[in-house]
Amino acid sequence: MDHKQAQDDFSDYVDGTLAESARAELDQHLAVCIQCRTELAKFRQTLGSLGRLKQHAPPTLLTDVKQQIYRRSRGRFFAPRWKLFGRIPFEWISLATIIAMLVYYLAMIHGSPTGVRPAP
Amino acid sequence: MSLAERLLIGRLRDRDPSAFEEIVRRYGDKVFNLVYRMLGNRHEAEDITQEVFITVFKTVETFRGEAKFSTWLLRIAANQSKNRIKYLSRRPTDGGEVDEAVPAPAGTPGPIAHAQIAGPDTLLEAAELESLMQEAIASLDEEHRLLVILRDVEELSYQEIGEITGLPEGTIKSRLHRARMEIKEVLDRHTK
Helix, strand or coil, X not given: CXXXXXXXXXXXXXHCCCCHHHHHHHHHHHHHCHHHHHHHXXXXXXXXXXXXXXXXXXXXHHHHHHHHXXXXXXXXXXXXXXXXXXXXXXXXXXXXXXXXXXXXXXXXXXXXXCCCCCCC | CXXXXXXXXXXXXXXXXXXXXXXXXXXXXXXXXXXXHHHCCHHHHHHHHHHHHHHHHHHHHHCCCCCCHHHXXXXXXXXXXXXHHHHHHCCHHHHCCCCCCCCCCCXXXXXXXXXXXXXXXXXXXXXXXXXXXXXXXHCCCHHHHHHHHXXXXXXXCHHHHHHHHCCCHHHHHHHHHHXXXXXXXXXXXXXX
């Protein structure tokens, strides 16, 4: 294993996703190669520094977003909605219509012909 | 997606103001950190973070719950950051504008929070390191930058990164390794 091959495996090695055999091979190389050991230490240090990069959102974020939403929706976004008419339930209306038509059809076919007089 | 998360999304769809506040409180830092690291400019990051939450509230009806809510949210943040980078790159006067040592506003925890309890020297070193790290991140192209931020700054799993970027795991790993090595080289050059 040369230096490049060893360093190509650094990410998987550090993430713990390197296959067992490749890990053993890299460990053997690291045991005898001070250059790769140094590079690995720097690599870990880089990842550690990245992990400490935390920026917090400004404390006014919530107020700012709320103001934007109120302004853009002219106050309608969070206005109380009457739930019954908040959304027309088209799927239920369609289903009820189909059932009503089916019932009517069955009634027409199987219903008794009461009140119908034969033509003279 | 957990039951608590489902209920929260349901309340958000009903435009419950308390659900809206909970979402901003819970994910505000995460979104801001991602956007800030992508753009390197606090003012732009504040603007985009607001836009991300506005987009989330406007489009929450389209969230189908196939991925975690946080993943969906971060995908929106990543896309909006990339769009802003493209927009800024077309405006040469604003394109290269990157914050120097990132002073946090009063009342906000500082850049590298761990250093703040130490003395001024440590604080200065932390600010310098933060500035250097941001410079190194900014030297990457936007795709590599996003992967490093998602994995090493936000500490997401490869599966979550795949859901956000739409990339297969193998591609993520190889690009991430290249990006990490580039950052390491930038740091090496500065510390020599």
